[in-house]
Amino acid sequence: MPSDVYFWNLRASMKAPFAKRMRSLLKAAKADKVINNGDLAAVKIHFGEEGTTGFLRPLWVKPILDFISEAGGKPFLTDASTLYVGQRGEAVSHSLCAAKHGWDPLVLGAPVIIADGLRGEFEQAVPVGGKHIDEAYIAGGIAEADFLVSVNHFKGHELAGYGGALKNIGMGSASKKGKMQQHFSTGPIISEDNCVGCESCIKVCEAGALSINEDTGKVSLNPEKCVGCGGCFVACCHDGLQVDWKIGVQEFLERMMEYCAGVAKTKDKPCLHVNFVMDVVPDCDCVGFTDAPICPDIGVLVSFDPVAVDQASMDLVNDAPPLYPSQLPFGVAPGQNKFAAIHTHVPEQMGLDYAEELGLGTREYNLINM
16 A cells, blocks of 8 residues: 655745745644653754765755744754764764764754764664664663654665665664674775775774785775774775675665664654755765755655655656756656666665565555645
């Protein structure tokens, strides 16, 4: 049976400005019907890595927070720590990064709470019993919340192909241990021709899998120690480390979807998902920069089905005219898969087929235009 996905195409007017349109969208989806008075509502979001400019604007999210408050809930903005060394690797730096990007509790009416604690170790073990994940480690603040709303910047992703609701709740809601568990099947290939021996990757490798080969002066890898976190890829500026795309990507996607199932198990009511299909850039807001969008701004989609809302968002992106210049290869036409054209290593279905198989939702949807 198709799931309902509510869509607003960004048209507004003096009588119906942005905030009013957003409220109408949430009301049409009956989002207020699942919020009980006093519910602690986790609004899972990506605050944006330092240097990134394409992350969601705080004032776009404020109407969602206001809607939750009006329905009797108590919203808080949240995310979990990253594995790689950056501005979001522990709660103090993460909170400061959020503040620098405008996520101000006094303006938005919701505090910023890093869900996996000070050092990324506050977690709840959730039985999953999946093909890859037996027990998922979910960030404690998200697991303990009464209600979960994923607010997602829909865009490309350098490993998963795209990032939307499923990526935000599956990877983004995991503790550090949970992120390691999802990335475990992937690791780097050393390119000695490109490596300059600067040791930047070694400094961020918490697993101690990288070292300098004394004979060559280049980096070497101990695969038995590698946890596949991907931090070394971000640290390297010389393409000395490259992802072995031939192994692990499908398994990575399946592990991530099994984590989505783990997050869902922590809730006794359905989670709400809001996709902002705006500033559709090629890569994640983690990369420290924002490249040019690959298509025009499209709109906002809302659903209780994360699979349907991601599928609908992807279909709208693929049907949209391509924008040049961008990373999009020249000649891609409306109707072609734009993310697959950029991230050629990713399986065609990008994990959506496995998410459907797990019962997370359906790829069939009714797009209800507001």
